Amino acid sequence: MSPAEQPQPPRPVDVRRPTLNAVAARAGVGRGTVSRVINGSPKVSDRSRAAVERAIAELGYVPNRAARSLATRRTDSVALVVPDAESRLFAEPYFSEIILGVSAGLSSAGMQLLLVLTGDETEYGRLAGYLAAQRVDGVLLMAVHAEDTLPDRLAELAVPTVLAGRRGEAERLGHVRADNRGGARLAVRHLLAGGRRAVATITGPLDMDAARARLDGYRDALRDAGVPVAEELIAAGDFTEQGGRAAMRELLRRRPDLDAVFAASDVMASGAVQELRAAGRRIPGDVALVGFDDSIVARHIDPPLTSVRQPLAEMGRTMASLLLEEIAQRGTGQRGVVLPTELVVRESA
Amino acid sequence: MSPAEQPQPPRPVDVRRPTLNAVAARAGVGRGTVSRVINGSPKVSDRSRAAVERAIAELGYVPNRAARSLATRRTDSVALVVPDAESRLFAEPYFSEIILGVSAGLSSAGMQLLLVLTGDETEYGRLAGYLAAQRVDGVLLMAVHAEDTLPDRLAELAVPTVLAGRRGEAERLGHVRADNRGGARLAVRHLLAGGRRAVATITGPLDMDAARARLDGYRDALRDAGVPVAEELIAAGDFTEQGGRAAMRELLRRRPDLDAVFAASDVMASGAVQELRAAGRRIPGDVALVGFDDSIVARHIDPPLTSVRQPLAEMGRTMASLLLEEIAQRGTGQRGVVLPTELVVRESA
DNA sequence: TCACCCCGTGGGACCGCTCCCACGCGGCAT
DNA sequence: ATGCCGCGTGGGAGCGGTCCCACGGGGTGA
Numbered sequence: 001m002s003p004a005e006q007p008q009p010p011r012p013v014d015v016r017r018p019t020l021n022a023v024a025a026r027a028g029v030g031r032g033t034v035s036r037v038i039n040g041s042p043k044v045s046d047r048s049r050a051a052v053e054r055a056i057a058e059l060g061y062v063p064n065r066a067a068r069s070l071a072t073r074r075t076d077s078v079a080l081v082v083p084d085a086e087s088r089l090f091a092e093p094y095f096s097e098i099i100l101g102v103s104a105g106l107s108s109a110g111m112q113l114l115l116v117l118t119g120d121e122t123e124y125g126r127l128a129g130y131l132a133a134q135r136v137d138g139v140l141l142m143a144v145h146a147e148d149t150l151p152d153r154l155a156e157l158a159v160p161t162v163l164a165g166r167r168g169e170a171e172r173l174g175h176v177r178a179d180n181r182g183g184a185r186l187a188v189r190h191l192l193a194g195g196r197r198a199v200a201t202i203t204g205p206l207d208m209d210a211a212r213a214r215l216d217g218y219r220d221a222l223r224d225a226g227v228p229v230a231e232e233l234i235a236a237g238d239f240t241e242q243g244g245r246a247a248m249r250e251l252l253r254r255r256p257d258l259d260a261v262f263a264a265s266d267v268m269a270s271g272a273v274q275e276l277r278a279a280g281r282r283i284p285g286d287v288a289l290v291g292f293d294d295s296i297v298a299r300h301i302d303p304p305l306t307s308v309r310q311p312l313a314e315m316g317r318t319m320a321s322l323l324l325e326e327i328a329q330r331g332t333g334q335r336g337v338v339l340p341t342e343l344v345v346r347e348s349a
Numbered sequence: 350m351s352p353a354e355q356p357q358p359p360r361p362v363d364v365r366r367p368t369l370n371a372v373a374a375r376a377g378v379g380r381g382t383v384s385r386v387i388n389g390s391p392k393v394s395d396r397s398r399a400a401v402e403r404a405i406a407e408l409g410y411v412p413n414r415a416a417r418s419l420a421t422r423r424t425d426s427v428a429l430v431v432p433d434a435e436s437r438l439f440a441e442p443y444f445s446e447i448i449l450g451v452s453a454g455l456s457s458a459g460m461q462l463l464l465v466l467t468g469d470e471t472e473y474g475r476l477a478g479y480l481a482a483q484r485v486d487g488v489l490l491m492a493v494h495a496e497d498t499l500p501d502r503l504a505e506l507a508v509p510t511v512l513a514g515r516r517g518e519a520e521r522l523g524h525v526r527a528d529n530r531g532g533a534r535l536a537v538r539h540l541l542a543g544g545r546r547a548v549a550t551i552t553g554p555l556d557m558d559a560a561r562a563r564l565d566g567y568r569d570a571l572r573d574a575g576v577p578v579a580e581e582l583i584a585a586g587d588f589t590e591q592g593g594r595a596a597m598r599e600l601l602r603r604r605p606d607l608d609a610v611f612a613a614s615d616v617m618a619s620g621a622v623q624e625l626r627a628a629g630r631r632i633p634g635d636v637a638l639v640g641f642d643d644s645i646v647a648r649h650i651d652p653p654l655t656s657v658r659q660p661l662a663e664m665g666r667t668m669a670s671l672l673l674e675e676i677a678q679r680g681t682g683q684r685g686v687v688l689p690t691e692l693v694v695r696e697s698a
Numbered sequence: 699t700c701a702c703c704c705c706g707t708g709g710g711a712c713c714g715c716t717c718c719c720a721c722g723c724g725g726c727a728t
Numbered sequence: 729a730t731g732c733c734g735c736g737t738g739g740g741a742g743c744g745g746t747c748c749c750a751c752g753g754g755g756t757g758a
Contacts, residue, residue: 019745020744030709033707062482065484067746100466392735416743419714419745
C-alpha cells in the first residue's frame, strides 16, 4: 500500500514561526545577543543591534510568549474577574466602560487582558488557586461585596490585586473607586436647592460599600442643610429595576407627601419613574428625581434623568496603572484612589 | 560592608508552586505517568492513578500553562477582538451579551478568553501577526466591515477564526449572525399590519452586511404586501443616535406624510424619537416606530419601543462552539450559522 | 611592554511540561 | 519450558525563550 493511499490523519497544521535561534543565525550573532536586543539591553554594539533588527524584520519574528513566560516566570497578562452574580450589570455601561479604560491602560504596557467571568459560587471559590496557578501577573476584581474573601486569598498567594471599589473602610488592598459619598451629597444638595424638603432615597444593597457611601452622602447633604433625617424616607433597593419599583412603592406608602427622591442607581431610578407614574405623580413637577451612574438609560428615560456621573474609563485606567505599579514593585501601589464624581443636570430635577 | 547593610534589591517574590516532578516524586511514579493522569490517558493502572491523584490533591498542584503550551504548541486560549472604532457600541448590551455567551461556551471547554480591544488603525493592522505569534488557538472577530482584510490574513496564517456577522454574501469564513433580513421583515410587516402605508426606514452603514440585510428585509415586507418601495422613504444612518436624528429629519422633510418608521437600530430609533417629538408627531399615534436590537434603551425610551430581538448570548455560545470545532479539526466548522430573530411588541407600534 | 579592566559576546543550563521510545513483567499459546 | 505479545511504565529529548558565566580583545596606567 502506498502511503498516499492511506487516509490522511488530520495532521495538525503547525505553521512554524521563526524562533530566536533563526534570527541569531541570520544575523550572524549568538542567541544571547538577540535576546538582549529584544529586551532593550544597552550592552549591545550598534553593529550587532542593527544586524539583529534587520533579521527580525526580514523574518517577521515575534517572540513566543509561552517560552518567555516559562523562563521569566511572568506572563505579561492580568485577569479581570467579573463575578457572575453581577453579570446582569454587564448590560450597563458600568463594566464595559471600566474595561475599556483597563484595556487602554494595559495595552500601552504590552500586557494582555484575560477576561474571567465566573459562573456559580463553587467556581468562584476555586478561582484563587486557579489564578495563582495560571501565573497571571495580577488580578483586577470587580464588584466585591463586603464579606468577599477572594481578595484576601489572592493576597496570601502574593498575587498583586486591585479592586474596583472597596469592601469597607478598612480595605487594605489597592482599589479604585468613585467619590460615591460626595456624588450623593451633590445630588441631594441639588434637590434641596430646588426647594424640596421631603427628600427620600432608594439605597443599593448595603453590603456594598458604594451603596453605603451613597447613603452617607444623602445624610451629609441633609445635615448640611439642617434638614432632619427621617428614617421612613430611606428604602432599601438592590440596584435592580424591580428593587427600585418596590422601594418606590414602599416610600409612597410611608410618606405620600414626599417631593423628591435620590435613587442610588439609574436603573433603580427607572423603576421609581414607573411607580411614580402609576401613582399619578409628575416628574419633576410633583416629585424631583436624581439617579446615579449617568448610564445610558439616564439619557433615554422620560424625563431625561439628572444623575451623578463617575469617570468610569478613568477608573479603569487607574486600576490598570495601580496594578502595573504593584506588579513592578510589590507593596508600592497606592492603597486607595478616589476619583471625583459630578452631577449631570437634566430634566428630572 | 556586610551584605545585610546594602539596600535590599526588590527581590522578586516568587512563590514556587509544586511542579509535575514534585507530584511524581510524592506519588512514587515517573513524570510520564503523572502527565498521563492529568491528561486523562486510559493507559494508567488504577493504583498509579489513585496515588497520583492523591499527591496532586495534597500538594495542590495545578499544571503550569506556559510550560504546557510551550510543549504542545497550543495555548488553550482564544482572542476576542473588538475593533476600537466600534467600541462606542460597547456601551450597549450587544457586545456584552455576546461576550457573556462566548465566555460560557469557552470556559466549559477549559479555554481562556483574551480580550483584545484594538486602538487605532495601525494597531489593527499589526494584529494579524500579533495574534498568530501569541499562538492563540483561535480568534473571534466582532463587527467586521465589508472591506476588512484582517479575517483573510488570519486565514492565510492558518489561525482558526469565527466572525460575528459576515462581510457579505460571499463570506468564506465561519461566522454567526442573526436573521437580520427576516427580523426586519417581521418589523415592517408589523407596521403594515397596523394599517400604515407610508413606511420609512433608517438604515445602518451599508458597508455592513447586517445593515444591508435589514434594508433587504424592509423591501421584502413591502413587496410581500404589494406596497411599492419609494426610495425617498429610505434614509441612511450609521447606527448612532446623531445619525438617527439626522436621517429622521431628512425623512420628515422629504415625506411629511410618513406614518411609520423602521429604524435599523434602537439607538437610531431613539434619535428618531427626539426628532419626531420636535416635529410635533405623536408616537405611535401619528407615526409608528420599530427599532432593532431590543437593547436596554428600547425598554426605557418613551414610549417603550417595539423592537427586533436577536439572541445575543446564544450567538456568543455558538461562536465559541464553532471556533472550538474548527480548532479541534481544521476545516470542519460550519461556515455560517444564522440564528432566528423575534419581534418584541411594545407601545411604539 | 605588561598587567589589568571592561565591554560586548557566545553558549550552557535551566524553566515545567508533553511526546515517544524502550524496557520489564505477567499471561497466553506453543 | 520457551517464545511472544502487550500493557503499564520511566525517563530522555525537545518546545523557545532568559539568565548568567566565562572569554576574547582593545584601551588604559604603570
